[in-house]
Amino acid sequence: MRIAFVGAGNMASSLIAGMVAMGIDGGRISASARRPEQRELLKSCYGVDVHSSAGECAAGADVVILSVKPQVAQVTCREIAPHLSDDALILSIMAGIPVLNLLAWLNSSRTSARAIVRCMPNTPASVGFGMTALYASAAVSPSQKECAYSLMSSVGRAIWVGDECQFDAVTALSGSGPAYAYLLMEAMVEAGKELGLPSQVAETLTRQTILGAAQLASDQGRALQELRRQVTSPHGTTEAAVNLLEAQGFKSLVGRAVRGAARRSAELPLEL
Ligand SMILES: NC(=O)c1ccc[n+]([C@@H]2O[C@H](COP(=O)([O-])OP(=O)(O)OC[C@H]3O[C@@H](n4cnc5c(N)ncnc54)[C@H](OP(=O)(O)O)[C@@H]3O)[C@@H](O)[C@H]2O)c1
Structure with missing residues (x-):
């Protein structure tokens, strides 16, 4: 072939x-x-x-x-x-x-x-x-x-x-999706550096953490919310971060971004 x-x-x-x-x-x-x-x-x-x-x-x-x-x-x-x-x-x-x-x-x-x-x-x-x-x-x-x-x-x-x-949604989710993950990783590295970590250490911690989280999430038998709950002890460090992200509209921001990508995909044929 x-x-x-x-x-x-x-x-x-x-x-x-x-x-x-x-x-x-x-x-x-x-x-x-x-x-x-x-x-x-x-x-x-x-x-x-x-x-x-x-x-x-x-x-x-x-x-x-x-x-x-x-x-x-x-x-x-x-x-x-x-x-x-x-x-x-x-x-x-x-x-x-x-x-x-x-x-x-x-x-x-x-x-x-x-x-x-x-x-x-x-x-x-x-x-x-x-x-x-x-x-x-x-x-x-x-x-x-x-x-x-x-x-x-x-x-x-x-x-x-x-x-x-469904292709506009697919394009927005998995076609563009790796970029969303990299943007999150860039933000995590920056935050780690601001907290005083050497750049190399912040990069390694971030890359391996996202790789490990993705590997765990690849088992579809485990709900994403459940995986998140396992990291989030009541009144603990993760909860402090997650509460702040939710209070600032993290999910709705991601939703708006993904819908924006889908809209862009739908616009493309109109520009031909
Ligand atoms: N990047 C992604 O993550 C991703 C994911 C899913 C789908 N896609 C789709 O994949 C396609 C390519 O995206 P890409 O990111 O790979 O873009 P890219 O890096 O710009 O590659 C486009 C390719 O097309 C060639 N090309 C450009 N104009 C041409 C012309 N007039 N005649 C012949 N060849 C021409 C370019 O050649 P030169 O570079 O030598 O000019 C290059 O090899 C897009 O339609 C995109 O929607 C991309």
Whole structure:
């Protein structure tokens, strides 16, 4: 199976890193990027076949992963359409671009619809801990669904969503989510330093604490509230911090931020 990444920036590089680490041969992957230094990096790190032309990259691939910015989605789809194999499976990781638009831009002069799976991965895919939501268009066969699922599962967990409308929420939650965790970590490091810890110590404490908390939380049999209660003794130190966060509207602030990301995802197709 040949896999082509059309656009190979941050997210595609994370997926390539994860796939190669999980045993997919870099020689079966091709990637297009405009910057020569990015092409050189991908070639030297992962042994992938690199191209400056999106069309050349996609030509003859079994799976084509659309990973350019949404703003250049249309022009890129129209560029690759004549080069695609008839039975190519298209995975789009682009935020906010509906299947209907992709079908129109990719169909060229075809009479039957292309098989398109929308995916929303995230950057922890580079270390095998990605989270990808998938949605399949009507033309995707059961074996193509299996192919998309196993490809994205190779770099973490994957989950199907039944309604494309849910993709704005998915994008806001798991696509952008790693950034929220890093922002919290940055704030924790800053607070630790203000309390007098050396920078290196504050970083190590923060990174390992969030890693450990996430590892505990990965067991879905344990409610998040219960995990929190286990750290929060009555009248103790954690309770002092959590009460302050709640009194300052922490949950509602996070809710507003996530809804803002979902709104932005919904706006993207209107800007095309
Ligand atoms: N970053 C994330 O965490 C994340 C998570 C989920 C989904 N996504 C989605 O993944 C896609 C890529 O995001 P990213 O963060 O990886 O962006 P990025 O780092 O800017 O990468 C975009 C890639 O597309 C290439 N490109 C840009 N304009 C092009 C054009 N006109 N023709 C051909 N190639 C072009 C860029 O090449 P050069 O850099 O060489 O110019 C680069 O390789 C977006 O649609 C985004 O919604 C991102």
